[in-house]
Amino acid sequence: MAGRWGNKGKKTTRRAADDLAGAMPSLIEPQLATLVNRPPSDGEWSYEIKFDGYRMLARLDHGAAQLFTRNGHDWSGRMPTLRAALETLPVDDVWLDGEAVVLDAAGLPDFNALQNAFDRRSTSKIILFFFDLLYLNGTDLRDQPLKARRALLAELMGEVHTEALRYSEDFAQDPDSLVASACKMKLEGIIGKRADARYRSGRSADWIKLKCLLRQEFVIGGFSRLRGAKTGIRALLLGVYEPDGSFRFAGTAKQNLRPSQISALEKKAKALVRKASAFYNPPAADKDRDYVWLEPRLVAELSFLEWTPNGEVRHPVFHGMRDDKPAAAVTEEPMVDVENGEPIEAETGSTRVQPGRRGNVTLSGQKISNAERVIDAVTGLKKIDLVRYYDEIAVWALPYLQDRPVSLVRAPNGIQGELFFQKHEERMRIPGITKLPTALHPKHPPLLAVDAHEALVGLAQMNVIELHTWNAVQPDLEHPDRFVLDLDPDPSLSWRMMTEAAELAKVLLDEVGLKSFLKTSGGKGYHIVIPLTRRQGWDEVKAFSQGIARHMARVMPDRFSAVLGPKNRVGKIFIDYLRNGKGASTVAAFSARARSGMGVSMPVAWEELREIKAADQWTIHSAVQRQRSLGEDPWQGYWRCRQGLTAAMRRAIGLK
Incomplete structure (x- = not known):
């Protein structure tokens, strides 16, 4: 009699009432996570470590294993050790979703070591962490909720006896603490997943990512070298594709490669040299540098601090080359807002701000008027940038604002216009603001204090740029703290x-x-x-x-x-x-x-x-x-x- 995992594994799967039996898919497009500005507060979510590796889907069909990249390329031949390990799974047919990594001496993912493993064709130390189970012995599980899929995955991985295949644990701590721990350990961040959601190929807000630093792929559109030099790479010229297919310059990154990596990159670049820049907005000429332009085909992964208002990255750090993603798919990864406790679904080709009628948007339950109005003419920063900042920073800022009289600097016409200094509410109605008792400051209108997230966002909506506080807190305003x-x-x-x-x-x-x-x-x-x-x-x-x-x-x-x-x-x-x-x-x-x-x-x-x-x-x-x-x-x-x-x-x- 067949077992729970099938004839091969002596076990067979429990089939749900709505069991979807059918032919095993020949290829599955992976589900992708959406970058968000903060953790959601509503719904049931589970959180896992964001591994610093290559996304990999594994397929086992009647005992024969295959490994596919996120773009459907068959890499089975590049990882024979993992393929052999997969063929020991106690199942007949299965689709698994995971991440291929190499661990360092401390047991943490090392992206550079993973890249070196592929470059040297020595992939025996690659480990595959599985975080989802999509198909098992004739049953398509993708319409089952995540928690059901992961429960079955955990049970399956409990019967695996090789260190090459591992289960990606989820954690019960609050996401802010997890992000802080991940950053302290020099990890990339965490992934959040809606526990009751089905598996949806492509990017959705059912999976989210919270990063320590921004990090994504870039296309190398050229490099610079010292003026007159015939060899060498001084800095990489980075680019991303716009929704209309044009190629945008996105900044420069100093190369921090080993000599062997520089040599390998120069060898690849030699076949891609072109006379003119592929960027529609190439960098300005530099009297100390020569530019070597390339066909935009090479993909690299970098972390960076932020996007500047003119669309370039600030303080980028090179991590390695990627050959598991086509250059044409590399775009600026958008960050979406979490509103009313839920992440907003990103639309293909959409901008980071989704304006409503007359340029209004809703953020944290408050309507933001004139969201796209530029408030800093020099940098192009907009009102929505300020509102979003105060919305996101509130968790850290509020302890230094609570119970403390505050004075406000407003800029109704942007920071280049006239500024207004305000100590009292006057005719403004600020949601969530605290008005202190008049007895604390006799013969004056009530002083204000910012005690709530709602008030901080409301002030930004009312064009408040700066908040200045007293050196005392209520109710004792006579003795500074x-x-x-x-x-x-x-x-x-x-x-x-x-x-x-x-x-x-x-x-x-x-x-x-x-x-x-x-x-x-x-x-x-x-x-x-x-x-x-x-x-x-x-x-x-x-x-x-x-x-x-x-x-x-x-x-x-x-x-x-x-x-x-x-x-x-x-x-x-x-x-x-x-x-x-x-x-x-x-x-x-x-x-x-x-x-x-x-x-x-x-x-x-x-x-x-x-x-x-x-x-x-x-x-x-x-x-x-x-x-x-x-x-x-x-x-x-x-x-x-x-x-x-x-x-x-x-x-x-x-x-x-």
């Missing part, structure tokens, strides 16, 4: 001088016994934030912060000034202590700035100081990605910090 030193440089100073100034300020604060935390201003300098227990009043705290500024200016008069005014900081850094009085405010952590490029005030660890290159290093396009990629909070310990101003501290800086 921090003070801030704003390092404001003469524009002529180098960034190295700013770095050294921040280091010197930290040394002084350490010496007097105060723990401090650093953030970029998003504009020109740094903000040093010193948390306090709420024992001192405003006058005492402001006097102390002024004492620090004067002490540093007195000790290092060639570097620092404690006197307001451009003429007093020529060639120096003004230590602005004036933000520490009652009612004064400082731009909040994670706030965007109303400056071209729209930098962000970003919390950073002191250990990162030497790596930071500018006060606006992170923008509304890159700040969220940075936060997702962090292993730990740069301001770790901030909320547990308990410190006050003592007589000894005052004496140390020359105060009575």
Whole structure:
């Protein structure tokens, strides 16, 4: 009698009531995941590691195994060890979906090692992780829910006795924690799958991916080399195909290949050299470089920080060549929004923003008017970019906003137009905003606080660019819980001088016994934030912060000034202590700035100081990605910090 897995395996499959018996498919197009900006909050989802390898579908037909790439190419002959392992499965006929990887010494996927395995035709160490079961012994399982398919897959893989074939586990932790763990382990990210969904070939929002860094394939349209050189590759010229089939220049990437890889690439490129660029928007000529143009056929995989407004990648890192995907299929991978807890289905050829009538869109349940209106004429950033930023950054920004009076900088006509500074709601009706009791600030309209995600998105919809907060939280607005030193440089100073100034300020604060935390201003300098227990009043705290500024200016008069005014900081850094009085405010952590490029005030660890290159290093396009990629909070310990101003501290800086 046949068993549960069939005659070969001594077992046969349980058939569901709606069993779809029929001929075994000769080829199955894989289901693909959609890149999303944050995890969905609704529905039942399971999450798996996103493997850094090659997508591979496996077919076993009456004991004969085949391995197919995502584009249907038969690679069985390139992986004889895996093919032999597949033929040991205790089934007659099966289709499995998975990822081929090579693991490093730490047990993590190593894409470079996988590429080397194929280049050297030494594929015995490739492992195939299976994450889906599509067909089994006459039953097409693709209409079954994912959780049913994976339950059957787990049972099948439990009877496999080879390390070459493994089951891809799913994890119960919340997706934000999983992404953070994946990034800390230098993995690519995670994949989320709707547990009750059928298998749908092609890209859909039933499968999503959350990445540590943006990563995708690019077509190599040429390379640069030093002017006059006959050999060598200085940088790769990257491209992607537009929906209309035209080939767009997407930036340059320095090659970080080994000599053998450079030689192999040059050999491939030699047969593809062409006289003119295939890009419709080729890079500008460079007096120090020659360009070698290529037929756009070679595909490489790179990670990068963000897309710039002009459609190029920022800070790309080369990972390897790909020959499992045709060049013509390489396009800019769109990122879709998660709205009302659900990812939006992406449409073929669609843009990242789906405008409604009159250019309106809906995001997080709120209607966003004039979403496509440009708010930064220099970079082309649009209102929807700002709204999406505040929507995505809210989880990190809200703890620094809650219960704290906020002042708003609005730009109704874009950041090049007139800016309005606003402390009260006035005639605006802001969804979710908190109006503080008037007793906390008598004889004034109610102060505002941003305590909810809804309020943060609502402010962006109302053209609020910047959020500035007090140094106190309700209900006790008479005793500050921090003070801030704003390092404001003469524009002529180098960034190295700013770095050294921040280091010197930290040394002084350490010496007097105060723990401090650093953030970029998003504009020109740094903000040093010193948390306090709420024992001192405003006058005492402001006097102390002024004492620090004067002490540093007195000790290092060639570097620092404690006197307001451009003429007093020529060639120096003004230590602005004036933000520490009652009612004064400082731009909040994670706030965007109303400056071209729209930098962000970003919390950073002191250990990162030497790596930071500018006060606006992170923008509304890159700040969220940075936060997702962090292993730990740069301001770790901030909320547990308990410190006050003592007589000894005052004496140390020359105060009575």
